[in-house]
Amino acid sequence: MEEDKSLNFIEQIVEQDLQEGKNDKRIQTRFPPEPNGYLHIGHVKAICMDFGIAEKYNGVCNLRFDDTNPVKEDTEYVDSIQHDIHWLGFRWGNIYYASDYFQQLYDLAIRFIKEGKAYVDEQTAEQIAEQKGTPTEPGVASPYRDRPIEENLQLFEAMQRGEIEDGKMVLRAKIDMANPNMHFRDPIMYRIITTHPHHRTGRQWNVYPMYDFAHGQSDYFEGVTHSICTLEFVVHRPLYDYFIDQFAGDNFCGLSPYGKDYRPHQYEFNRLNITYTVMSKRKMLQLVKEGLVAGWDDPRMPTVCGLRRRGYTAQAIREFINKIGYTKVEGMIDLGLLEHTIRESLKNTAPRLCAIFDPVRLIITNYEGNGETISAENIDGVPELGTRQMPFGKELYIERGDFLEEADKNFYRLSPNGREVRLKSAYIIQATGCDKDENGNITTVYATYDPTSKSGTEGGNRKTKATINWVEKNSCIDVEARLYDRLFKVENPSAEEGDFRELLNPDSLKVVNCKAEQSLNEYMHPVQMIDGIAQVKHFQLLKQGYFVIDPDTDDRHLVLNRTASLKDNWQK
Ligand code: ATP
Ligand code: MG
Numbered sequence: 001m002e003e004d005k006s007l008n009f010i011e012q013i014v015e016q017d018l019q020e021g022k023n024d025k026r027i028q029t030r031f032p033p034e035p036n037g038y039l040h041i042g043h044v045k046a047i048c049m050d051f052g053i054a055e056k057y058n059g060v061c062n063l064r065f066d067d068t069n070p071v072k073e074d075t076e077y078v079d080s081i082q083h084d085i086h087w088l089g090f091r092w093g094n095i096y097y098a099s100d101y102f103q104q105l106y107d108l109a110i111r112f113i114k115e116g117k118a119y120v121d122e123q124t125a126e127q128i129a130e131q132k133g134t135p136t137e138p139g140v141a142s143p144y145r146d147r148p149i150e151e152n153l154q155l156f157e158a159m160q161r162g163e164i165e166d167g168k169m170v171l172r173a174k175i176d177m178a179n180p181n182m183h184f185r186d187p188i189m190y191r192i193i194t195t196h197p198h199h200r201t202g203r204q205w206n207v208y209p210m211y212d213f214a215h216g217q218s219d220y221f222e223g224v225t226h227s228i229c230t231l232e233f234v235v236h237r238p239l240y241d242y243f244i245d246q247f248a249g250d251n252f253c254g255l256s257p258y259g260k261d262y263r264p265h266q267y268e269f270n271r272l273n274i275t276y277t278v279m280s281k282r283k284m285l286q287l288v289k290e291g292l293v294a295g296w297d298d299p300r301m302p303t304v305c306g307l308r309r310r311g312y313t314a315q316a317i318r319e320f321i322n323k324i325g326y327t328k329v330e331g332m333i334d335l336g337l338l339e340h341t342i343r344e345s346l347k348n349t350a351p352r353l354c355a356i357f358d359p360v361r362l363i364i365t366n367y368e369g370n371g372e373t374i375s376a377e378n379i380d381g382v383p384e385l386g387t388r389q390m391p392f393g394k395e396l397y398i399e400r401g402d403f404l405e406e407a408d409k410n411f412y413r414l415s416p417n418g419r420e421v422r423l424k425s426a427y428i429i430q431a432t433g434c435d436k437d438e439n440g441n442i443t444t445v446y447a448t449y450d451p452t453s454k455s456g457t458e459g460g461n462r463k464t465k466a467t468i469n470w471v472e473k474n475s476c477i478d479v480e481a482r483l484y485d486r487l488f489k490v491e492n493p494s495a496e497e498g499d500f501r502e503l504l505n506p507d508s509l510k511v512v513n514c515k516a517e518q519s520l521n522e523y524m525h526p527v528q529m530i531d532g533i534a535q536v537k538h539f540q541l542l543k544q545g546y547f548v549i550d551p552d553t554d555d556r557h558l559v560l561n562r563t564a565s566l567k568d569n570w571q572k
Helices: 007-021 039-055 075-088 096-112 124-130 149-160 211-222 231-247 281-289 304-310 314-324 335-347 520-524
Strands: 028-031 060-065 094-095 118-121 170-175 186-193 205-208 228-232 264-267 359-364 372-375 387-391 395-399 422-423 427-434 442-450 470-472 477-484 510-517 527-531 533-535 539-541 545-547 558-564
Touching: 007 039, 007 096, 007 228, 007 264, 028 039, 028 211, 028 228, 039 304, 060 075, 060 477, 075 304, 075 314, 094 096, 096 118, 096 149, 096 170, 096 186, 096 205, 096 211, 096 231, 096 281, 096 533, 118 149, 118 231, 124 170, 124 372, 149 170, 149 186, 149 205, 170 335, 186 211, 211 228, 211 477, 228 231, 228 545, 231 264, 304 314, 304 558, 314 335, 335 558, 387 520, 477 520
Parallel strands: 028 060, 060 094, 228 264, 359 442, 477 558
Antiparallel strands: 118 170, 170 186, 186 205, 359 395, 372 387, 395 470, 422 427, 427 442, 477 510, 527 533, 539 545, 545 558
């Protein structure tokens, strides 16, 4: 990976903090996913930052599941998130769960109520939203805002005992309904959820803390120093500090793990948005649930598991994140850059072999050999990458498009016009004619070969204007190649009005049945596992792109995913 030329703005802050001796020179970050979906490449940007800072500055990055909403969360997601981070090559210090702090957070909420800083509101979510005001007009106070402390306590405890129906009451912080920062206008601290058990605490809790009342506290309880997130949280930062200020400091009551009042600070960078896709777990879940994609790991999805199945490597994904960098302005990244990155990384490493996508039979009429094999370099001109043996014979398959019965002078491939064409790594042939079916479709092409023209022999140096791909008919294997295109038709589906599902690209998956050379079998061997990570073999199919074997493959049916085509239209 390329060495960083300069520090990103968060690294600069960290270095400054270290110089000033802040937090006793301790660096602690966290990656805080909500286990309500699979990780996507946007998360990877956050992961590279959170884990990257800890690695670079000898700190620790913990994984914290932000599991405060049992309605959407599941252990399936907890497991997949751990696997994906591990696959990306990062190692966490500890695993924490926001739900580990439910008791402390509840106790803090009680303390807030007792100090007159929180009240139970019985209005609906809509009413509360209506009263919020606008950035220039103050909000309207809830009629429940001045409820006596004792009543608030009793009601909140009743909420927790499960005596109040979901949605009927919330606990709100009593801050300032006129604050220019809308997040200070009596934000909701707790809501009731009785309908779903929590994946870890089961039925123990009937009230659950909101993000703003859980995140900063969790950071504090763990001793996080740099709490890094995305720009939409800039406006939450004062509230993040406010809630911590209410309990930390002189009377931090032993909630800090170091017995010391280390204050976490929140820093924000720009989210990753990529063209022609969506990066919202809610929308991705909808695509999965409605069967509009084959699952979270559909190779068209921007999820880590989707990209992995597609054939993206952890290294290429991290290189991409490194290239785009971190700023404080939102923007959109061209999907072409991601594709460019994987192409670059596979270009000189993925062995090449041949598959014919639209096969037509070729008979070499004067060929009398038997059991001949052709030795072909895995990558032309790179002997270090080895060679493979290609069976050769009288009957081959070639691409239908490589033959024209009547060709003009600009067509250099096969045509019965006396022109010589080389079969890649093998002999020079000349077409002599063809057979057609009743519809005029060509069924067989006939040719003669020059036995002295074999590549790698003395006669093999003769130049032809064209070289074509081929596979030997009896030894080749039938494979299903899945070719992917962008998932959405429009550049920014999230910015469009209406139903995002109608913007799906109907041609995002094309299935082609093709004939591949025998050596593809070598890629089928059971995948080697190292440290729980499958070691995927990448290969190039000549003229078609980079591919991997798909897990849908079984003994009788070989399925390939195209990771990327060969054509790179990425312009710097
Ligand atoms: P979504 O909106 O898809 O549900 P989220 O932000 O709610 O995403 P979390 O699980 O809460 O998902 O995210 C965990 C971390 O990943 C957060 O710190 C968040 O800021 C970061 N993150 C999420 N999406 C992106 C993105 N597109 N680019 C960079 N960081 C992201
Ligand atoms: Mg979130």
